[in-house]
Amino acid sequence: MAWGKKKSGGGGGVAWLALIVALAALFLAWKAYERTGGDLDGILRLPVGEMEVGEGEGDETAVERQAGLAQARARLLARRTEVAARRNLRQAQEEVAEVRDQLQGAYKGAGDQAREGWRELDADLERLQGQLRDGGSRAVETLDSVVDKMRRIGEDG
Numbered sequence: 001m002a003w004g005k006k007k008s009g010g011g012g013g014v015a016w017l018a019l020i021v022a023l024a025a026l027f028l029a030w031k032a033y034e035r036t037g038g039d040l041d042g043i044l045r046l047p048v049g050e051m052e053v054g055e056g057e058g059d060e061t062a063v064e065r066q067a068g069l070a071q072a073r074a075r076l077l078a079r080r081t082e083v084a085a086r087r088n089l090r091q092a093q094e095e096v097a098e099v100r101d102q103l104q105g106a107y108k109g110a111g112d113q114a115r116e117g118w119r120e121l122d123a124d125l126e127r128l129q130g131q132l133r134d135g136g137s138r139a140v141e142t143l144d145s146v147v148d149k150m151r152r153i154g155e156d157g
Contacts, residue, residue: 037151061109066154068106072099073150076143083132084140093132100125117153124149 076099079092100122107118124146131139 065106065110065114068103069150069154072103073147073154075099076147076150080140080143080147083143086135089132089135089139093129096125096129096132100129121146121149121153 075095079088079095082088083092103118103125104122107115110118124142128139128142128146130136131142
């Protein structure tokens with residue numbers, strides 16, 4: 001029966017604590033986003049509904065393509081440690097082949113400019129795939145270059 005006897009006061013400290021924890025979580029999430037290469041300019045530059053697109057393609061296609069690029073970049077980055085240690089190169093090679101197939105589908109209905117960027121990226125992916133097949137020592141450099149190119153293409157829309 002002691003509960004609820006005082007209707008005034010109480011709960012203020014818990015509310016402040018919850019606010020501080022929420023702000024700390026927001027700060028940590030923002031720092032994690034920055035570590036992955038995100039910045040405030042990228043968020044504020046263009047709203048998702050107004051993304052720049054190539055000739056004859058819709059907003060959904062451009063958004064799907066950017067999502068595909070981000071996913072492909074993450075898949076390749078996940079294999080970087082193995083490639084650097086020259087372990088599981090066959091699986092890394094298969095991953096690159098899957099990424100190429102995935103991106104080829106994403107760029108199927110793209111405009112001329114986007115398809116030209118895709119051709120260059122696909123050539124780099126093909127070179128990476130060959131280096132992985134041969135066990136080449138330059139595979140890590142090529143992988144880093146491809147991931148950087150994917151990031152730039154994603155930023156450009």
